[in-house]
Amino acid sequence: EVQLAESGGGLVQPGGSLRLSCAASGFTFNTYRMNWVRQAPGKGLEWISYINTSGTTVYYADSVRGRFTISRDNAKNSLYLQMNSLRDDDTAVYYCARDRGIVVVQYDAFDLWGQGTMVTVSS
């Protein structure tokens, strides 16, 4: 079955760190661009990071740039998000999402989502 499964969420204090993982299965992971998207409780979706197939190109939303790092291990079919200097407003469900894979990345859509992992930043 084609799927994504996030893990690593939990409760962390402000200023702390957390590493999220996303395990991919059922498809050729190293041929797909990947993303992290989050959703604060009762709020809308926020794209936060992108990585290309080889891991050589990454993009971040302004809200997380300099604090979060996206990476991937194609040998392990896994995507990661290292989150440092966490703040209260980072509290959200974090989804990993796959690009469909059309040629022009700017036009692409997320065609596969994980179930999400909850991150709560609170003292």
Added chain:
Amino acid sequence: QSVLTQPPSASGTPGQRVTISCSGSSSNIGSNTVNWYQQLPGTAPKVVIYTDNQRSSQRPSGVPDRFSASQSGTSASLAIGGLQSEDEADYYCATWDDSLNGRVFGGGTKLTVL
């Protein structure tokens, strides 16, 4: 404050046609195509309209042809015809922003089927 502006709510009765708007700027909708997502309560989003390699809007397999999208200038819209109770969900537009160098979402529209 989202980069793309959507109405917070929309509603219609079964069988009606409803339209959800998405307004942006020259650096996002004005330059790139818009994709649309549906999120049912307590579930992950799913794409209902995506862009293909010919820059045309398409529906994934399983999404009924009651769903359609259009885009002009710095605005886009999602239309749902023959409204059904199962269409009740949150809908989000999304695109790439050339100035921000990343993806952006609209704030979302909660569709209620009366």
